[in-house]
Amino acid sequence: YGKSAATATDRVEILRGITDLKSNDIVIFYVGVNEAGVGFTQRDVPVQLIRKLPELSTALQKASSYSRIADVLFRNLVFGGVSVTDESKDNAVAQFDMALREAETLTQRSGARFVPILQANLFTKTPRSEYDRDLGSMYGSELEPVVVDLYARMIGVVKSFALSGDATDVMNSLKVSPYFDWHHVDVNGNRQIARYIFDLLLDRNLLK
Numbered sequence: 001y002g003k004s005a006a007t008a009t010d011r012v013e014i015l016r017g018i019t020d021l022k023s024n025d026i027v028i029f030y031v032g033v034n035e036a037g038v039g040f041t042q043r044d045v046p047v048q049l050i051r052k053l054p055e056l057s058t059a060l061q062k063a064s065s066y067s068r069i070a071d072v073l074f075r076n077l078v079f080g081g082v083s084v085t086d087e088s089k090d091n092a093v094a095q096f097d098m099a100l101r102e103a104e105t106l107t108q109r110s111g112a113r114f115v116p117i118l119q120a121n122l123f124t125k126t127p128r129s130e131y132d133r134d135l136g137s138m139y140g141s142e143l144e145p146v147v148v149d150l151y152a153r154m155i156g157v158v159k160s161f162a163l164s165g166d167a168t169d170v171m172n173s174l175k176v177s178p179y180f181d182w183h184h185v186d187v188n189g190n191r192q193i194a195r196y197i198f199d200l201l202l203d204r205n206l207l208k
Contacts, residue, residue, distance in 0.1 A: 023112060028197065125172060135181070
């Protein structure tokens, strides 16, 4: 049920259409990155950067199909910027909370189990290598503090669910950074995620 740049709200929409959930099924929401993008609101000030940097525009346009944040950055380039307010952050967390609660309700109706997991990203990695720091600096000064702030708010929502997980530190043990950008990872990163989820399900006695 993959969907590019899907938020928890998008995943719930997909979940509503699944009619064959069974009592031994497990519904996993590995979320956080695209939900953080909901915390940005767009400004309406036109700019001409797209004419000056056509290569960047093309790259961001392609990337925007796969990432909520990349989509925000593309709209920033085209339409004149994004801003972050306490209201936009509160709305993002409220949407996140509402989506996860509906997902749990839909899952429990079928007797299945719901497992929300807060995903890792470049800004949750500790320690960060020089490569990680250089990569993070490519996004300017605004992205990291906003993502860190929103993650601090979202972790409380995730942990309020009995079968939840926090995968934000799963890349810490890797000697070589797995990050291609601030949240996409290579095969080693994906292996870490898969191992974390498997161990979490074992720990929660969800695998038979």
